[in-house]
Amino acid sequence: MASSSAAASSSRLPQSAYNPRRHVGVHAERVSDVSSTEYPGHYPGEDHSWDLAKFRENLKVEVKRLSQRSVEFDLVGVDASIANAFRRIMIAEIPTIATEHVYVWNNTSVIHDEVLAHRIGLVPLNVPPGMFKYRNPNGVPTDQDTIVFKLNVTCEVDKNTSKEKGAPRKLIHEEVLSGDLEWVPQGEQASVFTGDLPPPAPTNKNIVLAKLRPGQEIDMDLHAIKGVGKDHAKWSPVATASYRLHPLVILNPSKPIPPHLAQKFANCFSPGVVQVGKGGRVSIDERNLRKESMSREVLRHKEFEGSVELKRIRDWFIFTVESEGPYAPQDLFPESIRVMREKIANIRHAAEALLADVDGAPGAVAADGDVEMGGV
Known part of the structure; x- marks a missing residue:
């Protein structure tokens, strides 16, 4: 800067x-x-070759x-x-970690299971995506591709509330907040998230997920995995x-x-x-x-x-x-450059494979990495 x-x-x-x-x-x-041309910034009669x-x-x-x-x-x-x-x-x-699978054991709140699961999925998490792999849809969850949280909240009347007539009644867990998500370490995760690396948690612990009345309870297990925003907005790292x-x-x-x-x-x-x-x-x-x-x-x-x-x-x-995930705002643009470079590399490899299959004549790769058409 x-x-x-x-x-x-x-x-x-x-x-x-x-x-x-x-x-x-x-x-x-x-x-x-x-500009509406295929080559913006180019003018006839002038040399605009790449420099x-x-x-x-x-x-x-x-x-x-x-x-x-x-x-x-x-x-x-x-x-x-x-x-x-x-x-x-x-x-x-740009990949992030977000809740994908929600296992509801008990939910007596007024919010339907599906709505509550959707709200929880949109809670940004502070987990560095680079530490985890993409989860195989048909595979078994492991400590390398899944973060597990538990949400177990019961609303009850505070027993220390004054019993005088007209005194307001105080409730415990009247609101279910994102800070109520409790990380449950799996495998070797407890040894990884130590020192300067904070344990997995929501980036904002004051997001209201639901409101409860005395006797109502929410008991869930949550599995967070790695994904990208084009699959679902909950994986988007930006607001x-x-x-x-x-x-x-x-x-x-x-x-x-x-x-x-x-x-x-x-x-x-x-x-x-x-x-x-x-x-x-x-x-x-x-x-x-x-x-x-x-x-x-x-x-x-x-x-x-x-x-x-x-x-x-x-x-x-x-x-x-505006960042809403684990990335510092100044890191988002460099991350987008990294993703673009990976996409360009994939296109290059595909072009090389395509040229190698044309008439059995493999395409030559120049010293600068560009594919030469040769005799094709």
Whole structure:
């Protein structure tokens, strides 16, 4: 993560951000200059062949905000298809551990077994997925692919409650919380989860699962296994993963904002984006441009027509990711890169196998790993 001094020096937009080729126009009722070709960023009569050095020069990943559960970072220099691939992988293909099998021994609450099981399955667990294998659907559960929890809660009246007339009645276990899930170690798991590695438990122990009245009981065994979000949302490691294109507001120097309308003009944008100086001089604060909501309010006023252009930078993505599982928020993007690399490797191996079977002529693999078609 960049230091505060580095962040201050990079608060202004680079000059390349004003390159018209990188802009998507935002108008009152439409957008313009949206790339719809099979090769975005390519122009006729120019050499746009792949250049790794140029790609490295344009690529930038910078964390802008980091908290315990969320991160905001900029991904610059890639096509929308790549940015969206990372977003979809973070939502649906990074593995986590979640409750899959629920064995109900007793449930006298008002919540049906299936509904309660579904609620429990959505409780995020703090178990590192890398420590476990995917469970074989037809195999026997082992300590290497299954985490076992027990939920045994009975609601009863607190015997220490005052017996005076009109005194409120206190109940024990009136609410069943996620913190009531008790981990039951299997095999060698007790020796693994020691020291700095906390025992398996919900990441939030205050999630209400059910409410009970005196005499009602819930007794269940829960088996949590490894999975991915594309199979069920309970395995998704994020609460949300989204991006937006970096806003850009460009003033027209040939038609400046009249001083008596400067404050009205500033009020059309998010706070801090437009600065009003002495004499009603209007300027754009590039440090706060990322806060602009692009509401297009300024385009509703005819007096500002032709004085300003609203744009977005097509290859500058502002990601917002909220973690709800065992991953720290700053680890989710590197994990999505790892998953994408595995998918690319699988495609490469499949292509090599396909070429090896074409007319009995095996495909040669170049030094850089690319498959050469050879005489096929």
